Amino acid sequence: MSRLVVVSNRVTLPQKSGDAPAGGLAVALQAALEERGGIWMGWSGKSSGSKEPQPLDMRTHGNITYALTDLTKTDVEEYYHGFANRVLWPICHYRLDLAEYGRKEMAGYFRVNRFFAQRLAPLIKEDDVIWVHDYHLIPLAAELREMGLKNKIGFFLHIPWPPADVLFAMPVHEQIMRGLSQYDLVGFQTEHDLDNFGGGLVREGIGERLEGNKFSTYGRTFKGGYYSIAIETEEFARFAKKAYNNAIVRKARQSVEGRDLIIGVDRLDYSKGITQRIDAFDKFITLNPAYQNKVTYLQITPKSRSEVPEYEQMQRTVAEQAGRVNGSVGTVDWVPIRYVNRSVARPVLAGLYRLARIGLVTPLRDGMNLVAKEYLAAQDPEDPGVLVLSRFAGAARELTGALLVNPYDIEGTAHAIARGLTMSLDERKQRWEKMMEHLKVYDINRWCDDFLKDLASA
């Protein structure tokens, strides 16, 4: 089996004892790397003022070598905060209104990709298979090819891919598509994203979609596919069962005694639909006054990307909105919304999911959404809760037993909450079992194996 080289913006280093457990993706990639031997390269997270690149920080653990590169402050500003998070992220989440194109940032993005390639190329052996992750590194294969590398190179996009009309608003869309064409396999989360990609190529007149999800463009033929990312289902389920008796979860349980818990867990991001969700909860209480003092909505939302102004603004908006709803529908002995603005440890999170009667996952657009899968895996098989899920999350294409909602339809989401709270045990079990069976088969290891198998044969 060929050696595997994984490249991603950030690298998850091996866990030290006492560290929080790594997420499913990191564990699966580490397992694949350990089995085949390989390298995981990415940004160290450090930035310096010096223009002179520091040597790569190389650390070997077992069969894996971690290769970390520093970036300059300008690189981080332009490549990461600038183009990746202020152009590609909003565009791929269909938010043309939030994209800010600056030539300096666009140039910085391509420059840092070249820099990554220059640092990576000397580490590559002839038959290594390279797997590049996510929107930060789309042009990496093109840079490596220019340096003469002929290796198999695959790319997986963790976020959605937009339809042609949205994509074409981005001034460098053609370079981005040309970049993708240099891979041997381009993987998306869903068939819908893959179709958007194919549609864009054909609409722009730069490519053709051939039989078997092959594409031909810029003189190359390459494969496309879709691979829905997942979690370590069985392990998470075991973890949640144990976590139910964790001291913090026990306290939370006592504090909601006699009420149903509704849970929302998301990074603070405009794609997650948090303000619409709070409006829907407000509407639910207004339409169903019998639920006053009978439910608690817990929204756990750590801050993210505070350097980007939209995110900073959102922090204020969500906090004010939660306060406003608590003020208007709350009573002297009932705070309807508990808004927690920080990250919680994974075992606690698992236990809280299990405690919640409803998992409220209503992004306006999401590549997959792992919270939906974690919520399901954490449920008690004898008394599972109900997943209320946005039809615009990639996960909605698999989790058909959820109550699917359009998050822009505030009343529709409010009705789904009410329906979830009154659903019979039989129906809850039936829906949950069907989804759980799927998640047990299509877990994170299956995702990883399917992609690598297709890359090997691409």
Ligand code: ADP
């Ligand atoms: P995204 O990758 O866009 O943030 P996902 O739902 O796919 O969205 O993945 C989010 C991951 O982050 C999940 O594994 C979830 O458990 C974790 N997470 C989100 N919010 C928190 C939180 N408050 N505390 C701990 N982990 C969190």
